[in-house]
Amino acid sequence: MLGCFLLGQAAFAGLALAQEDPLASWNEGPAKSAILEFVAETTDPDSQGYVAPDERIAVFDNDGTLWSEKPLYFQVLFAIERLQEMAGDHPERTETQPFKAALKRDWEAVAASGGKGLMKLLAATQTGMSDRTFTAEVQDWLDTARHPRFDRPFTELVFQPMLDVLEYLRANGFRTWIVSGGGIDFMRAWTEEAYGVPPEQVIGTQVDLDYVSDTKAPAFERKSGTFFFTDGANKPIGIQRHVGRRPVIAFGNSDGDLEMLEWTTTGEGPRLGVLIHHTDAEREWAYDRESDIGRLDKGLAEGPDRGWIIVDMADDWAQVYPWQSAP
């Protein structure tokens, strides 16, 4: 009942906002219009494109889509800090990559080490402990760490336009899911507070887990093997495993999101696929085809023909971060 009461309030707030502007942080333009029109069409019971509430599933990539990802995915920056703390126990790491670069905080060299290098950093620093210890370490880091460029907590580098989209969709009966290559347990430590996305709606990369049976205090142990890496074709597979329904909306920002957008937008009826193009070096970053982090190449080439909206961050977003001046 309380949940329903709160949902009712959110819906009411949504209606109130609609009379103002539910996407106030977006500039007028084709991207904003496409989102508003899609929601109007799918939630109007008299529209041909009406989508029943149960089927209102919206999926979002996280890094580069809901928050920034430069100079490196923030979970990797967390790994690098853990690596500094653990350095005394692992003198051999000063000699081998990607640890050597990470210990020097040489972000470009770490990024260039590719997926395999990043996975090594994560395995070395974020496994071999209980899930409870890990979550506490994530929370400690979020409380104390600051972003190297903006000198703010990482959770302040979320995108205001995407917060507006999440809230607007939920006010219209959509359930908002995260589908990210980032670690599921890393994200769950903060997505509810940052985005309003509860743990059961977070899909992400999973390490092997052991259940440590105990009649008083059982626990989960994080193992170094990767159980499931949620990128590329594994994004729709992760959606199928967790949601079991085909989404009608997908937001991403890199070529790792193309299968998720394809699976979402090739279904019947109205579908919305959106790619965030990072074009704003001043307020955020500008990168695409050549970037080791968040590379967007094929998506830019094929997206428009496939009916996907390409958001030009510099043009389409009136505001980037919540603490930057509102429009």
Added chain:
Amino acid sequence: MLGCFLLGQAAFAGLALAQEDPLASWNEGPAKSAILEFVAETTDPDSQGYVAPDERIAVFDNDGTLWSEKPLYFQVLFAIERLQEMAGDHPERTETQPFKAALKRDWEAVAASGGKGLMKLLAATQTGMSDRTFTAEVQDWLDTARHPRFDRPFTELVFQPMLDVLEYLRANGFRTWIVSGGGIDFMRAWTEEAYGVPPEQVIGTQVDLDYVSDTKAPAFERKSGTFFFTDGANKPIGIQRHVGRRPVIAFGNSDGDLEMLEWTTTGEGPRLGVLIHHTDAEREWAYDRESDIGRLDKGLAEGPDRGWIIVDMADDWAQVYPWQSAP
């Protein structure tokens, strides 16, 4: 908004029922009292044991807990029917177990082939096709197949007392999840209609999936490898992966549920662990320590000391199936 409206209706229906008896299919006794008292305590904001709505997670095994599982898990009976249809293409199967026994519908021999035998039957009949084809085959089978003892569709062999529990819990703000060794896609084809449990709240055994990319009609292909087998310690691991919260209520019926009950009932605050003991050969079946299917041995020995409720089906259930005379 519609979801909220319906939720409101369900909650209202729950209140109305509470004045009658939300568990009318249960006989008075310690099991029924324990469930009613647990819900009263955890939903009363003034109680010390109050549980916030977000944390009201209840998990249920399926085979033998929400519906029957004799003479064999119903998904295996489905596999055996598929096997008959495919027999012409696989003459070699008449010579090798467990196929030979399955083709003769020798259920005891199939049950005795153990977990490995059953997995072979499932791999041989329920993989190598798209997920869509598979779901259609499950639905066809449900529409036409009849249970060998009761001559009714399998979905009529659900337990009325458990339907009452599911509805009662949801009316009180609990989210009801299934956590079963059965196949996740097999269950999702019918759990919403049979139990009111939507696809995203079903956790079960998963086969490997391939995503078949296509600009017009992408699909998932079911592969013969087992990605995740949700029994024993993998039940709490599955809960952790999908829900990311610790349940406060768990219902099971076999030793494969012990880790799930342990994980649930060793958390802080009020916890409810329940094992269904099949003691009613007349209305359903009577089996426990010696059964190849749904063996309950350790649970009977240790359950009471661990504070778990053992439901005696013959004594505690006034009604078993929905079509049997109501109490």
